[in-house]
Amino acid sequence: MSESATLPAPPRFRHLGLTGYAGFLVVAALVVSSLAATAPAPDKLVNGLARLFAPSGLFTQMFPPDFSRIGPISWKLLETLQMAVAGCFLGLIFALPFAILATDRLSPHPVVRTAARAVIALFRTVPDLVWAIIFIIIVGLGPAAGVLAIMVDKIGFAGRFFAEAMEETDPGPQDALRAIGASRLGIIGSAVLPACLPSFTATSLFALEKSVRGSAALGLVGAGGIGVDLKVAFDLFNYDEAFAIILLMLALVVAVEQGSGWIRRKLI
Amino acid sequence: MNAPVSPVRAEAGSTLVEPVLTVSGLTKSFGTAEVLRGLDFALAPGQSTALIGANGSGKSTLLRCLVRLVEPTSGRVRMLGQEVGALSPRALRRFRARVGIVWQKHNLVPRMSALSNVIHGAQARMAGPQVWGQALAPAPVRAEAMACLARVGLADRALARVDSLSGGQSQRVAIARMLMQRPEFILADEPDASLDPQTGQEVMELLLGLVRQDGLSLLVISHRLEHTLAFSDRILGLAQGRIALDQPTREASVPALRRFFDHEAAA
Ligand SMILES: Nc1ncnc2c1ncn2[C@@H]1O[C@H](COP(=O)(O)OP(=O)(O)OP(=O)(O)O)[C@@H](O)[C@H]1O
Ligand SMILES: [Mg+2]
Numbered sequence: 357m358s359e360s361a362t363l364p365a366p367p368r369f370r371h372l373g374l375t376g377y378a379g380f381l382v383v384a385a386l387v388v389s390s391l392a393a394t395a396p397a398p399d400k401l402v403n404g405l406a407r408l409f410a411p412s413g414l415f416t417q418m419f420p421p422d423f424s425r426i427g428p429i430s431w432k433l434l435e436t437l438q439m440a441v442a443g444c445f446l447g448l449i450f451a452l453p454f455a456i457l458a459t460d461r462l463s464p465h466p467v468v469r470t471a472a473r474a475v476i477a478l479f480r481t482v483p484d485l486v487w488a489i490i491f492i493i494i495v496g497l498g499p500a501a502g503v504l505a506i507m508v509d510k511i512g513f514a515g516r517f518f519a520e521a522m523e524e525t526d527p528g529p530q531d532a533l534r535a536i537g538a539s540r541l542g543i544i545g546s547a548v549l550p551a552c553l554p555s556f557t558a559t560s561l562f563a564l565e566k567s568v569r570g571s572a573a574l575g576l577v578g579a580g581g582i583g584v585d586l587k588v589a590f591d592l593f594n595y596d597e598a599f600a601i602i603l604l605m606l607a608l609v610v611a612v613e614q615g616s617g618w619i620r621r622k623l624i
Numbered sequence: 625m626n627a628p629v630s631p632v633r634a635e636a637g638s639t640l641v642e643p644v645l646t647v648s649g650l651t652k653s654f655g656t657a658e659v660l661r662g663l664d665f666a667l668a669p670g671q672s673t674a675l676i677g678a679n680g681s682g683k684s685t686l687l688r689c690l691v692r693l694v695e696p697t698s699g700r701v702r703m704l705g706q707e708v709g710a711l712s713p714r715a716l717r718r719f720r721a722r723v724g725i726v727w728q729k730h731n732l733v734p735r736m737s738a739l740s741n742v743i744h745g746a747q748a749r750m751a752g753p754q755v756w757g758q759a760l761a762p763a764p765v766r767a768e769a770m771a772c773l774a775r776v777g778l779a780d781r782a783l784a785r786v787d788s789l790s791g792g793q794s795q796r797v798a799i800a801r802m803l804m805q806r807p808e809f810i811l812a813d814e815p816d817a818s819l820d821p822q823t824g825q826e827v828m829e830l831l832l833g834l835v836r837q838d839g840l841s842l843l844v845i846s847h848r849l850e851h852t853l854a855f856s857d858r859i860l861g862l863a864q865g866r867i868a869l870d871q872p873t874r875e876a877s878v879p880a881l882r883r884f885f886d887h888e889a890a891a
Contacts (some may be wrong), residue, residue: 372689392666419762532798535693536724546744546756547733554735585880 407545418456421603422596429585433604435499436581437612439574440567443503447510448560454511455518461527462544476519480512484570488579506567506574514563521555522548557623558623561616568612572605642705643691644669644809644841650699652685661865663698672835672842674852674873676884677862683845686862687811688844691723692716697742706807721748724807724840726815726831730798732786738797739782742769745804758782772800776795776830787818792823799830810834812844816851824831825840849878849885 372380408415454472456462463469487505495501529547538546549556575583582605589598643666652660659682663848667673678681688694690701692708701708706719732741740757746765752759758769759868773779776796785795795815802810816824832855846852852859852873859876861869861884869884 515888528727528729528731529733531693532725532727533744533747535691535720536721536745536748536802537721538744539717539751542747542751542755545753546740546747550733550736550757 359472373583401575414448417593417595418599420596421600422594423600425597426600429582429604431584432575432585433608434573436575436583436605437568437608438551439499439502439581440506440571442566443506443571444510444560444564446503446507448514448563450507451511451514451518454545456524458515460529462522462540462548464540470536472515473519476512476515478512479508480516484509484574488574489578492577492579497578497580502571502574502579505579506571509570510563510567510578513566514559517559517562518552521559525551531573538617544571554623558620561620565609565616569609572609577583641668643667643702644704645843648698648700648702650686650689650701651683651697651873652694653697653770658865659694660689663867665860665867665870667841667843669841670835670839671857672832672844672855673844673858673860674844675860675862676846676852676854676869676881678884678886681862681884683862684813686704687813687843687845690811691720691725693859704829722808724802724805724810726795726799726810726812728803728814728817730778730786730791730794732794732797732801734787734798735785737783738773738778738789738800738864739766741786741797741875742772742800742804745769745772748805769800769804772803773797775803776800790823792819792826795819795823795827796830803834808840810840810842811846812842814845814847817847824851825843831855847885849881854877854879 407413410416419456454476457464457468460469463472463577484505487508491501491504495504520588525548529551530543533543533547570580570601573583574588575581575585576587579585582601586598586601586605589595589601630763645667647666648664650663651658663686669837675683675686683710685694688810689696690708692711698711704719704722706715708716711719728879732746737758740759743755743761743765746755746761746769750765754762755765758766761769770779770782773782776799778793778796778800781789781793786797789797795818799815815831816827819827828844828851830846831842835842844856846856853876856873858872859869859881860867861881863869863884869880
C-alpha cells in the first residue's frame with residue numbers, strides 16, 4: 357500500500373487568516389446594523405396585525421370577495437395578459453441582438469460589448485414602474501405605455517441571461533466553423549443559437565411569468581391593465597372587490613407559471 | 625501555373641512538382657517561450673505526411689500557424705499557391721475554406737442532426753440561413769451532404785442528433801463536414817486521440833483514402849507509432865522547435881522514431 361493511504365483526515369476548517377476574519381466582521385456588522393435600522397419593532401408589528409383583523413379591519417372587510425363585476429374585471433385581466441405577452445415578445449426580440457453584442461466572443465468590438473452591457477444593466481436596474489411613468493409621458497396613459505415598459509424591462513432581463521448562455525456555450529464548434537471561413541452571422545445562426553435554444557426557451561418562459569406579474573402592477577401608475585381597477589377599488593374602500601381582483605390576478609399568475617413550467621419540463 | 629518555388633520529389637515518381645505547402649523560416653514564440661525556432665520544409669501534393677513530436681513540442685502550434693489560427697512570429701507559409709501571411713482578412717477566409725481541419729475533438733454542434741452538421745461545412749463557400757441546418761438547405765446542398773455522409777459510412781444516420789452518436793461516429797461526421805468544404809488540403813490534429821484503437825484505425829484509413837482516391841494532401845499529427853508507419857508517405861519529426869527528422873516512411877527506422885513519442889520513450 358502507498359503511504360498516502362495512512363495519512364489522517366485533513367482539518368475540517370481552513371484557518372481564516374486576517375483578511376478572512378476582517379471580512380467576516382464587516383459582513384456581520386452590515387447585517388446587524390441593517391436589521392437595527394430598518395426592521396420593524398416586534399410590538400408594532402403585532403399591534404398592526406391585530407388591527408388588520410379587527411371587526412372594522414381591512415382583512416375583515418375583504419370577506420367575502422365581491423365578484424359582482426366579474427365581466428369587466430375579466431376583460432381587464434385579458435388586457436393585462438395581452439400587455440404581458442406583447443411586451444415580453446418585443447422585449448425578447450430586441451434582447452437577442454443586445455445579448456449578442458454583449459457576448460465576448462461574438463461582439464465586434466470591446467467598446468460595443470461594454471456599451472451593450474451598460475444598456476442591458478440600465479434597463480434591468482430601473483424598475484418597470486419607473487419605465488411605465490416615462491412611457492406614459494411619451495405615449496400617454498394606457499396599455500401602450502405598459503407594453504413598452506415591459507419590453508424595456510425584458511430587454512434587461514433576457515439580454516443578461518441570453519448573453520450568459522452564449523458565454524457558456526462550448527467554443528469548440530464555433531472555432532471549428534470560424535476555421536473554415538464561416539461568417540460571424542453564420543457562426544451565430546448555426547452553432548451558437550442551436551446550442552443555446554434550451555436555455556433561451558427557459559429564459560423566455562421566465563420572462564413571460566415576470567411580465568404577467570409585472571403587468572398586473574403597471575395599472576397602479578396608469579399604464580393599462582387590471583392594476584387600475586385594483587387601485588380604484590382600494591381608493592373607494594371597496595375592499596371586497598379588491599380582494600376579488602387579487603384572487604383573479606393570482607389565478608392568472610399561477611396559471612401562467614404552471615403552463616410555462618410544464619412547457620419547460622417538456623422541452624428540456 | 626507558377627514556376628515551382630522549391631521543387632520536392634513526389635513519392636510516386638521522380639517528377640518535379642510544385643509543392644502544395646512550403647514553409648520557410650517559420651518561428652513562433654509565446655512571450656519568451658520559443659516554441660518553433662525556424663522551420664523549413666515543403667510537401668508534394670497528393671501525399672500523406674505524418675507530423676510527430678513529444679508533448680509540447682509545438683505540433684499543434686505549427687498546424688495552427690499554417691492557416692493563421694495562430695499568427696506566426698516570423699517566416700513564410702505558402703500553401704495552395706497562396707502567400708498565407710499576405711492575405712487580407714477576407715482573402716484569408718476564402719483561403720481557409722480550401723483547407724479542411726480535423727481536430728482531436730469533433731467540435732460538432734450538439735442538439736443538431738448529423739446532416740445539419742455536415743451542411744455547416746458549406747459555409748466555406750455559401751452564407752445565410754440556407755446553410756445553418758438541413759431544414760433550410762437547398763436540394764443540391766442536401767444531396768451533396770448526403771454524399772459526404774455516405775463517404776464516411778453514416779448516410780443511414782443522417783437525422784440522428786450528433787450527441788446520440790458514438791465518439792467514432794462523431795469524428796466521421798466531422799470528416800464529412802470537412803469534405804462538404806470541398807477541401808484541397810487536409811490538416812488533422814490527432815484525429816484518433818480520443819478514440820479506441822479500432823475506431824482510431826478506421827478514421828485514419830478514411831483520411832488516407834481521401835489522399836489515395838481523391839488526391840488530397842494530408843498533414844496529420846500522430847501520437848501512435850503504428851499509425852505513423854501505416855498511414856503516411858513521409859514523416860516529419862519536431863524536436864526543440866526544429867525539424868529533427870524528415871524521411872520517407874518506408875525508410876524510417878523504428879528506433880529512430882521512438883524518441884518522438886513520449887509513451888514509447890518511457891516504455
Ligand atoms: N496560446 C498559447 N499561449 C501560450 N503558450 C502556448 C499557447 N499554445 C501553445 N503554447 C505552448 O507552446 C508549446 C507547444 O504547444 P503545442 O500545443 O503546439 O504542443 P503539441 O506538440 O501539440 O503538444 P501535444 O502533443 O500535447 O498536443 C507548449 O509548451 C504550450 O504550452
Ligand atoms: Mg497538440
